[in-house]
Amino acid sequence: MKSGRESVTYAGAHRRALAWAGAIDRAVPRESRVVGVLGTGGVHTCVGVLAALYAGATVVPLHPDFPAARTAHMAEAAGVRLLLTDGAAGPGAGPVPVFDLDDEPPGAPLPAPLPVAPSDHAYILFTSGSTGRPKGVPLTHAGLGHYFRLVDERYDFTPDDVFSGTFDLNFDCSVFDLFCAWGAGAHLVRTPPYAYRDLPRHLAEEQVTVWFSTPSAIGLARRTTGLAEGCLPTLRRSFFAGEALRCEDAAYWQRAAAGSALENLYGPTELTITIARHRWDPATSPELAVNGVVPIGLVHDGHEHLVVDGELWVSGPQMAAGYLDPTDDEGRYVRRDGVTYYRTGDQVSPAPDGQLRYLGRRDNQLQIQGRRVEPAEIEHALRACPGVEDAVAVGVPSGAGTELFVFYTGDRVPPGKLAKNVAESVPAALVPRHYRHVAELPLNGNRKTDRRALLAEAEKELRAPGIPD
Known part of the structure; x- marks a missing residue:
């Protein structure tokens, strides 16, 4: 060795x-x-x-x-x-x-x-x-x-x-x-x-x-x-x-x-x-x-x-x-x-020959640099940050793998403070880099948080020339 x-x-x-x-x-x-x-x-x-x-x-x-x-x-x-x-x-x-x-x-x-x-x-x-x-x-x-x-x-x-x-x-x-x-x-x-x-x-x-x-x-x-x-x-x-x-x-x-x-x-x-x-x-x-x-x-x-x-x-x-x-x-x-x-x-x-083709996760669980992570774990850490009322983390596919993008409500908090708060409870590789403050989280027809809409918004922002804090 x-x-x-x-x-x-x-x-x-x-x-x-x-x-x-x-x-x-x-x-x-x-x-x-x-x-x-x-x-x-x-x-x-x-x-x-x-x-x-x-x-x-x-x-x-x-x-x-x-x-x-x-x-x-x-x-x-x-x-x-x-x-x-x-x-x-x-x-x-x-x-x-x-x-x-x-x-x-x-x-x-x-x-x-x-x-x-x-x-x-x-x-x-x-x-x-x-x-x-x-x-x-x-x-x-x-x-x-x-x-x-x-x-x-x-x-x-x-x-x-x-x-x-x-x-x-x-x-x-x-x-x-x-x-x-x-x-x-x-x-x-x-x-x-x-x-x-x-x-x-x-x-x-x-x-x-x-x-x-x-x-x-x-x-x-x-x-x-x-x-x-x-x-x-x-x-x-x-x-x-x-x-x-x-x-x-x-x-x-x-x-x-x-x-x-x-x-x-x-x-x-x-x-x-x-x-x-x-x-x-x-x-x-x-x-x-x-x-x-x-x-x-x-x-x-x-x-x-x-x-x-x-x-x-x-x-x-x-x-x-x-x-x-x-x-x-x-x-x-x-x-x-x-x-x-x-x-x-x-x-x-x-497939016809019995091989299994991968379609993605059934739930919201993500793979970040090879580590499995539940968005709920990231969200749990964010909600503990002073001023944050609610938060949703979504995984955005990119050329570098999956990137975490966070939407949060409550007070507007500096991204560095949010990241520091998350880093106190999760590994560094799982700390999100992208944060966006919103007045409220969108809901779907079942009155549940519309993660698909948030994911689409995150994908649009990550493709844009600049990413707002």
């Missing part, structure tokens, strides 16, 4: 993980062993994930840039009993013991990783919630085991591969990178934000062969140095997930990485990392697409799925049994003909 100037061999990572696992084993009883790992994905925090799993603990990835109150809430909800940090991050997870992974592990190492049961929780990951709080999703060793068995059968990763490492540890797709690289004995190289200024150069210097990111990365690369034809010759596999992949972007990336097999991966956290895939084919994929969006393809083997009123429901070994808070299950986990399904909230249309 490599991040910046730091690197570690597999032998070194194994020894250090066993050493930290010994410290965890002495600090936290096995029956309540839930360990938070606070970091973005550097060498030491990745070793921390491995150490927690070696200790038979449940891993709760936490992001150091999230608001402290949000981090504390997630840690408390997950039952975190110990926090591992990379030294650069503050505690931010409540009154629990903190181990700095930059230090030397105290005490004797474990002789070997501790055994776990298939039903034990390996990870707890958090998604955005409509109540203004994140929802915890426990993922079991059994669900992850099924997922990685399929991945191992499908892909030919080798020790010669170099993985891109674009995701922060709290993003579920980082689990794919970590364990695919570790399982193959491959290299995992962290892609820093500045690498996008000249992505071809970075990938060439690191000899990256496996790229995995959100589709927004394509737009970012296009806006900086651009991607010339054939400029990504080291890539042999390219994966995109986390938000809708446009055919235009897929074709652009494929042109730059002509020797790479490109796949669109799909899956909410509740279905363990990804649950469907589509292999891009420039001759056939655009014909299957709806509204220029690459299909999500076929659901993984061993799973049942239904399309109910256009919405995708999935059941099977990768489905999480429910949320940490059972009250969040209502409306998401449903029974039909004796089978429990997870309602994805995504609208799909089956």
